[in-house]
Every structure is written in structure tokens, then in C-alpha cells.
Amino acid sequence: MxxxxxxxxxxxxxxxxxxxxxxxxxxxxxxxxxxxxxxxxxxxxxxxxxxxxxxxxxxxxxxxxxxxxxxxxxxxxxxxxxxxxxxxxxxxxxxxxxxxxxxxxxxxxxxxxxxxxxxxxxxxxxxxxxxxxxxxxxxxxxxxxxxxxxxxxxxxxxxxxxMHFEPKTLEIIRMRKNGDFGKIMFFQGQCGFTIGDPTQWRLNKQLAGGGAMMDIGIYAINGARYMTGEEPVWVTAQETKTDPVKFKEGVDETIQFQFGFPSGAVASCLSTYNMNNLDRFFLDGQKGFASLQPSTGYGPIRGYTNKGELTQPHVTHQTVQMDEMAGIILEGKQPIIPVDGEEALKDLKIIDAIYLAVKTGQKVALQPV
Known part of the structure; x- marks a missing residue:
């Protein structure tokens, strides 16, 4: 080596x-x-x-x-x-x-x-x-x-x-684990932008596997899990499509989706390729709150809690990610939030459930993990 x-x-x-x-x-x-x-x-x-x-x-x-x-x-x-x-x-x-x-x-x-x-x-x-x-x-x-x-x-x-290595995100998770927000009641995740070139691969179901959900919506899914510290047990979802020419069959334009967690906390999220100014996480507890806006962009991330502004310095996300992943692979380090295949599989199971909920109009139960 x-x-x-x-x-x-x-x-x-x-x-x-x-x-x-x-x-x-x-x-x-x-x-x-x-x-x-x-x-x-x-x-x-x-x-x-x-x-x-x-x-x-x-x-x-x-x-x-x-x-x-x-x-x-x-x-x-x-x-x-x-x-x-x-x-x-x-x-x-x-x-x-x-x-x-x-x-x-x-x-x-x-x-x-x-x-x-x-x-x-x-x-x-x-x-x-x-x-x-x-x-x-x-x-x-x-x-x-x-x-x-x-x-x-x-x-x-x-x-x-x-985002699993982003300092302000990790500070909110530390505060939540420390009980600073009290019992978590609600999470909101808004992720979206207006997509451009209609011929790009992200609007091709054969290459993308879907639409906005497979690109930007996954941030809200993953964020709901690490911000609350829980895994959802049910999901409901509704799709809106205003441009069926640009967003062909199987390519979602906008999906609103909701989660329920074992503690009784709930989440309300939005994934879209047809609205700008959507990059926000909000976590609400009985004793306090945390807000990130922008929450998942390339930075700098900006955050507030009931105790004031988060001031952790911005470092290029991919630089931190690759150094941290080197530590995981070469030294066996354990990240605060997992970044392995099993973590990703949890998101994929939820995405499958969201698409099923859109198709059926029914609440879809998720198996405990």
C-alpha cells in the first residue's frame, strides 16, 4: 500500500x-x-x-x-x-x-x-x-x-x-441523540428543482429507473431516517404530473409522500423536478427544533435550531466523504451514519413502497428493520 x-x-x-x-x-x-x-x-x-x-x-x-x-x-x-x-x-x-x-x-x-x-x-x-x-x-x-x-x-x-459526513447535519443528529429536541414528533423534507434538457438520461426510465424520486427524492427519504433516528413502518404517496410529454410513463415529475415511525412521529416530504427553491429539512420535537436550508446541496449548508445558528465550517462535501470512506475501507472506521450497501438497501425498499403507494393509492406497510 x-x-x-x-x-x-x-x-x-x-x-x-x-x-x-x-x-x-x-x-x-x-x-x-x-x-x-x-x-x-x-x-x-x-x-x-x-x-x-x-x-x-x-x-x-x-x-x-x-x-x-x-x-x-x-x-x-x-x-x-x-x-x-x-x-x-x-x-x-x-x-x-x-x-x-x-x-x-x-x-x-x-x-x-x-x-x-x-x-x-x-x-x-x-x-x-x-x-x-x-x-x-x-x-x-x-x-x-x-x-x-x-x-x-x-x-x-x-x-x-x-451528507452523512456533513458537519451541521451531524451536529443536529448529536443534539437529537442528546435529547436536546425532546421526543421527535415531525420531519419535513422538501427536495426539488426544475429540470432542464428533456433528452437527458435522468428523464429516461431505462437509465434512471424513475424520475425525481430516483435523483432528488432519495435525499428526503434518507434524511427522514437519519434526522429522526427511526425507520418508517408505513408510507403513503401521491403523484402529480403536469407535463406528460417531458415526464413520460414511469418518470415521476412530483411525488408527495408521508411516513409513519414506530414512536408515533410522522414525516411529510416532497420530491419534484418541476419546482425550484426546494432544499429544506425541518425536524420538530417537544422541546426544540432544527432546520436546514439548504439541506442537501453542495454547500454551504445553513442550519438553525431552537438554540441558535449552526456555525460548523463548510468543507467540500466530496473531499470529506472520500477521506472518511478511505478510513472505512482501509482502517475499519465506523461512521456516525452508515454508508454501506445495507443502508442504501433500506432507502431502495422505501422507494419501492412509495411507487407502490402511488400506483395503488393505499397505505403500504414497511417491514421492520
Whole structure:
């Protein structure tokens, strides 16, 4: 396993891509860390992969070393930008050969949702740990198969829940666990934006597995769970579609959904591709409250509680996420909120239930976890 000290000099040549961190300070931070480094290959070189790659330049425990893409021009560009050697570049046909590459520890899958299942299973079969963007799969059945495949291959499966490491979010969770809000009664999660290009993959059911719920709604689902600290036992849901041309069959435009929790707390959430200014979490207890707005955007997150404004500093989410995930994979660290495949499977089961509730108009019971 390489250490950060081993490749410090090699990385200095690419330091010019770090717009927010002076070279001297960056090198000083790297020099303080002399532990194992997680060597990452990114699969799918779209917009989010670019964000992750840029953020990783400030990591101390994780390093971008490889790419997997179906577009040769993108690979060449990334090689130039991030000093990636030819031997660490693959396409979707030959990336199984990554099993022979000892310089790559983990594959981070950032492709469209419907591709995650097969790509994660292939990466696991090649003996590599896997980080998969959320939603992990398009349904719970596929998610379970991915978990089983990674267990069989004895590799870790993590999911890109960046908010699980966000300081203001974690402070609210600490306060809730400490009893500062008293008995939790209500959670509200509003997640949405007006989506643009009607030809993009997010509006293609075959690639996305759905619509807004599979992209932005999952934040409210996951947030309801970690903010309340409970798992829902029932769900109801209603769909609204105003543009059936843009939002074709199976691609949801707007869904309102409600949860009930074992304690008696309830949640009311909204997922939409047709409204802006929706990025808000609100948690209400008998003794206090917490509000995040924006709650899940790239930052900075802003938060208030009944005790005042939250002032934890903003750090690029993906930088923190990748360093923390390096600790999980290489050192066995346990995050405050899980980010493994089992955590993602819980969200997928709820998504399945929401779609069933929309279809049937009935309250859908969820099995206790």
C-alpha cells in the first residue's frame, strides 16, 4: 500500500488544479499524514465525476489514480488533468481486467442509476472495493444482489451518501441523540428543482429507473431516517404530473409522500423536478427544533435550531466523504451514519413502497428493520 509521503512529489505537478488550496498549505497537510492511501478509479466521467475528482485533489487519505469510460476523448482529457497513467485507463468492455491492477483499490461508480447493478457486480468480481452513487440501484431486488455479490467477493460496498459526513447535519443528529429536541414528533423534507434538457438520461426510465424520486427524492427519504433516528413502518404517496410529454410513463415529475415511525412521529416530504427553491429539512420535537436550508446541496449548508445558528465550517462535501470512506475501507472506521450497501438497501425498499403507494393509492406497510 502506498503512503501519501510516497507520492507527494509526484502529485505536486498537478497541484495547479487546486483552486482553493495554496500548494504550500496543501503539501503541509499531506506531509502530516503518513498512513495508507485509498487509490480510486472513477467509472463514468460525467458532471458529478468531475466534481468528485476535483474535490479529491484536497484529500489526504484518497487519491484518484484511474478512470473507466466509454469515451476515449474523455479518458485523454482526464489523463492530462489528473496525471493518470495509461495502465490505469479502461473502457466498459475491458474494465474486468482491473483485477490484475494492483495499483487500484476501489472503483467509484458514477454512471446512470440503471447501470449500477451490473457494474458494481463486475467490479466486485474483479476483487475491487466499490463505492456506488445513490440510489444504489433502481429497486431493492437489484440492491440485494449487489450486496450479495460484494459479500461473496469479500469486498466492501459503500454508497455516496455525502451528507452523512456533513458537519451541521451531524451536529443536529448529536443534539437529537442528546435529547436536546425532546421526543421527535415531525420531519419535513422538501427536495426539488426544475429540470432542464428533456433528452437527458435522468428523464429516461431505462437509465434512471424513475424520475425525481430516483435523483432528488432519495435525499428526503434518507434524511427522514437519519434526522429522526427511526425507520418508517408505513408510507403513503401521491403523484402529480403536469407535463406528460417531458415526464413520460414511469418518470415521476412530483411525488408527495408521508411516513409513519414506530414512536408515533410522522414525516411529510416532497420530491419534484418541476419546482425550484426546494432544499429544506425541518425536524420538530417537544422541546426544540432544527432546520436546514439548504439541506442537501453542495454547500454551504445553513442550519438553525431552537438554540441558535449552526456555525460548523463548510468543507467540500466530496473531499470529506472520500477521506472518511478511505478510513472505512482501509482502517475499519465506523461512521456516525452508515454508508454501506445495507443502508442504501433500506432507502431502495422505501422507494419501492412509495411507487407502490402511488400506483395503488393505499397505505403500504414497511417491514421492520
Amino acid at each position: 502506498n503512503t501519501r509521503r510516497d507520492f507527494l512529489q509526484k502529485m505536486a505537478a498537478s497541484a495547479m488544479v487546486l483552486p482553493l488550496m495554496p500548494l504550500a498549505g496543501w503539501a503541509k497537510d499531506l506531509d502530516r499524514y503518513d498512513g495508507p492511501v485509498l487509490r480510486v478509479a472513477l467509472m463514468g466521467l460525467g458532471g458529478y465525476a468531475n466534481r468528485v475528482a476535483d474535490a479529491m485533489q484536497a484529500c489526504t487519505k484518497a487519491k484518484l489514480v484511474g478512470v473507466i469510460s466509454g469515451t476515449p476523448a474523455k479518458i485523454k482529457d482526464w489523463q492530462s488533468r489528473f496525471s493518470i497513467p495509461d495502465k490505469n485507463c479502461y473502457n466498459y468492455d475491458n474494465f474486468d481486467q482491473i483485477k490484475n491492477n494492483k495499483d487500484i483499490d476501489v472503483v467509484y461508480v458514477t454512471t446512470p442509476n440503471a447501470l449500477h447493478h451490473d457494474q458494481v457486480i463486475r467490479a466486485a468480481a474483479a476483487g475491487k472495493h466499490v463505492i456506488c452513487e445513490k440510489p444504489m440501484a433502481v429497486n431493492a431486488k437489484e440492491g440485494q444482489e449487489m450486496i450479495d455479490a460484494c459479500k461473496k467477493a469479500k469486498v466492501k460496498l459503500l454508497v455516496g451518501y455525502r
